[in-house]
Amino acid sequence: MQIRRLSAALCRVRISTISSKVVKAAAILFWLLIWHIAAVVIGERILLVSPVTVVARLLELLRDAEVWHAAAFSTLRICCGFLLSLVLAVILAAAASCIRWVRIALEPLVQAFKVVPVASIVIVVLIWVSSRNLSVIISFMMVFPVLYTNLLSAIDSTDRDMLEMSRVFRLSRYRKFRLVYLPQVYPYFLSSSSLSLGLAWKSGVAAEVIGIPSGSMGDLLYEAKVFFATADVFAYTLLIVMLSVGFEFVMKSLIRAVGRRLEAV
C-alpha cells in the first residue's frame, strides 16, 4: 500500500516536472512566434528580421573563419577579465574582512566602479591602454564590485556560534576556513559568480562596440550596424548569447565541482 502511494507521489512529481518544462518551452515558442509575426508584419529587413532568418544567417556566418577568430578573441579577453576579478575579489574580500584599513581603502574604489558609467570608463581606459585589451579591463571593473561586495557581506554574516566553536576547539586557519567560512560563503560565491558572468559578457562586448578593437565581436557588431546589416547584428548577438551561456555553464560546473569536493554544498 505504502509502495503504491510512494510510486503515485513520484509519478506526480515527474508529471509536474515535465509539465513545467513544457510550459517553459511553450513560453519561449510564444515569444519567438510574436517576434516572427512582427518581422513579417513590418516586412522591412533593416528594421527587424525574423528568428528563422537570424539562425540561417548565423549558420552562414559561422562558415567564415573571421567570425570564429572574433569569438575566440572576445571570449579569451572577457574570461580573463572575469577570472581576474574572481581571484582579486576572493583575496581582497578575505583581506578586508580581517584588516580594517583594507576595507576602508577599498570602499571608495568599489563605489566608484559601481556608479561610473561604462561609456566613461571605456573612454578613459582607451586613453591609457590599447583597445585590444579594453574588454579585459571593463569586464573586470564591472564584475569586481559585485563579487567583492557579495563575498565580503557573506564573510561578515558568518555564523557567530560557529566562529565561537572554532575558537573553543582552537581550529587552525585552514580548518576554520573549511568548517566555518567555506560552507557559509560558498552559496554567495556561486550566486554572485553566476550573476556576474552575464555582466562580464554584456560589459565586455559593450566596451568592444565603443572601442572597436580590430578582430573582436564588438568590431563585427559595429561593422554590421554601419552597413545596416540587421540580420548580422542579430546573428552576432545570438552568437554572443550562446558563448555567454556556454561560458556560464562551464564556470558554474567547475565551481559546483570544487564546492562538492570541498563539501561546501
Place this chain on the structure above:
Amino acid sequence: MKAVFTKHFDGRTIFENYSLELENGKIYVLQGPSGRGKTTLLRMISALEENEAGDNGDFSSLKFSWVFQEDRLSSTMSAYSNVYYALGGSCDKAAIIEAFNDLGLDEPYKKIREYSGGMKRRVSLIRAMLADSDMVLLDEPFTGLDARSIFLACSFIKAHQNGRTIILVTHENAPLPADGCIEL
C-alpha cells in the same frame, strides 16, 4: 581548581562572587532551575563570557571542549568531516569511526543536514569527547536521545573521560555516575 565568578546581565545579578571549586578528573552535574545561569556559568568557566570578578583563576590555563546547547555543526559537510576538522589532527580516522559506531551512528559520511536532531547531538558529543582538552563541558548533550542512546552516550563519556574533569548539564535521567553536584 578554584575561581570566583561575578556576572550581571541587563541590571540583573546572575552571579555575585560565586565561588566554584572543582577536583581534577571528576564528573560534576550542574543543576538548577531554568534561567538560573547554568549555561552562563559554563561559558564563564571557559572564558566565552567575561568574568566581572577578574580572571578565571585556575580555569584560565585550561583547554576546553564543549557540547553547546546548539549543535554548531556545518550542515553541508559530512558528520565525519565535522569531527575530523574540529579535532585538528589530534585523532586518527579509525578512532573517529569507532566513536561513531560506539554511539550507534553507522553512516558517518552522510551530510549533517540529513541527520536527525538526536544524531547531531551524538556527533557534537563525539567532537567534544575526542578533542584534546583538559575539561569537557556538556550542555544538554542528551536532548532528543532515546533511553538506549542516552545509555550509549553515558558509556561513551565514561570511556573517553581520560582523567579529565567533566561538567554536565542535563534535564534527562542519565545513568552517569557523577562524583559531585554543582547546585545553582
